Amino acid sequence: MNRYLINLSYIGTRFRGIQRKIDKSVGHFQDPHTVQGVIEEALLKLRSVNVPTLKLSSRTDTGVHALHNTVHVDLERPNGKPYDAEKITKTLNRAFERDAQSLRILSTVHVPNTFHARLCAKSRTYLYRLAVLKKEYARNHPLQHPQSRFIPIEEHDRCYFLGHPRFDIETFAHIARTFEGVHDFRTFMVVAKGNPRQQEAMHSLRRIDQVTVNRGQTMTTAFTREKTEQYYDFWDVRIRGRSFLYRQVRRMVGAWVAAAEGRISDRDVYHMLTVPSQNSWCPNVFWSTIQPISLFPAAPSNPPAIPMASFLEQLRNRKTELQRTETTVTYMDGSRKIFRNNLEIDAPPRLGFIVDDSPDQVPACILSQFLYLGSQDCVRAQVLEKYGITHVLSVGIEMPPLEEDAAVGKVLEKKFVPCLDLPETNLRDVLEETNEFIDSCRKQGGRVLVHCNAGVSRSTSVVLGYLILRCDQSFLQAFGLVKSKRPCVHPNAGFIKQLKQLESQSFVLKL
Numbered sequence: 001m002n003r004y005l006i007n008l009s010y011i012g013t014r015f016r017g018i019q020r021k022i023d024k025s026v027g028h029f030q031d032p033h034t035v036q037g038v039i040e041e042a043l044l045k046l047r048s049v050n051v052p053t054l055k056l057s058s059r060t061d062t063g064v065h066a067l068h069n070t071v072h073v074d075l076e077r078p079n080g081k082p083y084d085a086e087k088i089t090k091t092l093n094r095a096f097e098r099d100a101q102s103l104r105i106l107s108t109v110h111v112p113n114t115f116h117a118r119l120c121a122k123s124r125t126y127l128y129r130l131a132v133l134k135k136e137y138a139r140n141h142p143l144q145h146p147q148s149r150f151i152p153i154e155e156h157d158r159c160y161f162l163g164h165p166r167f168d169i170e171t172f173a174h175i176a177r178t179f180e181g182v183h184d185f186r187t188f189m190v191v192a193k194g195n196p197r198q199q200e201a202m203h204s205l206r207r208i209d210q211v212t213v214n215r216g217q218t219m220t221t222a223f224t225r226e227k228t229e230q231y232y233d234f235w236d237v238r239i240r241g242r243s244f245l246y247r248q249v250r251r252m253v254g255a256w257v258a259a260a261e262g263r264i265s266d267r268d269v270y271h272m273l274t275v276p277s278q279n280s281w282c283p284n285v286f287w288s289t290i291q292p293i294s295l296f297p298a299a300p301s302n303p304p305a306i307p308m309a310s311f312l313e314q315l316r317n318r319k320t321e322l323q324r325t326e327t328t329v330t331y332m333d334g335s336r337k338i339f340r341n342n343l344e345i346d347a348p349p350r351l352g353f354i355v356d357d358s359p360d361q362v363p364a365c366i367l368s369q370f371l372y373l374g375s376q377d378c379v380r381a382q383v384l385e386k387y388g389i390t391h392v393l394s395v396g397i398e399m400p401p402l403e404e405d406a407a408v409g410k411v412l413e414k415k416f417v418p419c420l421d422l423p424e425t426n427l428r429d430v431l432e433e434t435n436e437f438i439d440s441c442r443k444q445g446g447r448v449l450v451h452c453n454a455g456v457s458r459s460t461s462v463v464l465g466y467l468i469l470r471c472d473q474s475f476l477q478a479f480g481l482v483k484s485k486r487p488c489v490h491p492n493a494g495f496i497k498q499l500k501q502l503e504s505q506s507f508v509l510k511l
Helices: 035-046 085-098 169-177 225-231 248-260 266-274 311-321 381-387 427-443 458-470 475-485 493-510
Strands: 002-010 066-075 103-111 124-133 160-162 181-184 205-215 232-241 327-330 336-340 343-346 364-367 371-374 391-395 413-417 448-451
Touching: 002 035, 002 085, 035 066, 035 085, 035 103, 085 103, 169 205, 169 232, 169 248, 225 232, 232 248, 248 266, 364 475, 371 458, 391 427, 391 458, 413 427, 427 448, 427 458, 427 493, 448 458, 458 475, 458 493, 475 493
Parallel strands: 124 160, 371 448, 391 413, 391 448
Antiparallel strands: 002 066, 002 103, 124 232, 181 205, 205 232, 327 336, 336 343, 364 371
């Protein structure tokens, strides 16, 4: 058995995505409407001993194009010798040309059997092309209406056309850059059927390495290029990362466009990014037509005819299409079980976050004229100025944007410390950074505000750790003090255990 890496590109307009749609009740079957199905059918012409099954490096949705994607396949030749890589490329391209498929093999490489197209991929890059109607045609112009404005036919399904008169590319680029780094993108994820891993705590954590917004150019022919450049400015948006969630990038770009058009505010985007929940999604964001290099998703051409069937057969067929249901039971001790198909399984752990819907703009003064504890709502210019805050310590989420730092009356010293609200998070490493920042504030005679998202678990644990390690308080003393100042505090069980261990270790050091 030999393994081959296949580099390919395709126009996704006529495909329902790259991944073959598998009907588990039927088993393996050919699918001429997906990229994987078309390639696997063409690979049968090589007459290998085994049935070729592609392994994908990444998946694309309906209507999404690929300039360069990769897959690998294992093939066993009847004589045991490896296939010539060039022959595989020519055989596949010949089959695609005969069937008029918008699919092209760039090259084929014979690779070791330890290679895996998905696991060995270092990064993935999405390219979005935006065509923004120029201001002079977007404001009070007869061609402003979407059904009457000029759109070059060559760019159909290749570009996303925007005609909003208030669209600001600078706002778009600024918002997009805030998504770089590690975030919990649960708000921007679409829940797909049949994937229980989506409910796991760490599943929605992803890292975006880079987001760039650069001026692009039209891909029209010489006949319409001058008119196209007269009406539109083109921009290329590239998003690079190791992996992405289902429809994550499409929803992110939709949020950036909504912010650039003024339909949502910067704070709305910040809320969706820092409060990871499906309930945090802003309804003013339209994302259904946002796709890489394409305008609208396309349905497969020539759908198969549905044969007539008896009423009983129709009921049986409909039964296979019904959505499976499950029941989650929470017991008195806090444990959770899922009952599915007469089976009882343990429920996956849930990510610890609190949806903070009510404003909480009054920080609690823990140590007089020095240490304050609150939620992200306290990070507002008027609140900081009222309480004389000079230092802001952001735990787990970055400091929300202020209108102007000058509104506070002085330059704020800010520090962001990454921290996930999970029991297994190492709190000692977090406290080393936070205590150093709080100590520096005390030496300068300033006032520090410690905040996270809701001011309940992460920032509370940081304040408790400071009281234990710097103020020689026991855990019960420190927790009682903080609880009396801010009754809603509730660190997770893992943080409480680590704080009690810090107390005992601190006591041993004193002896």
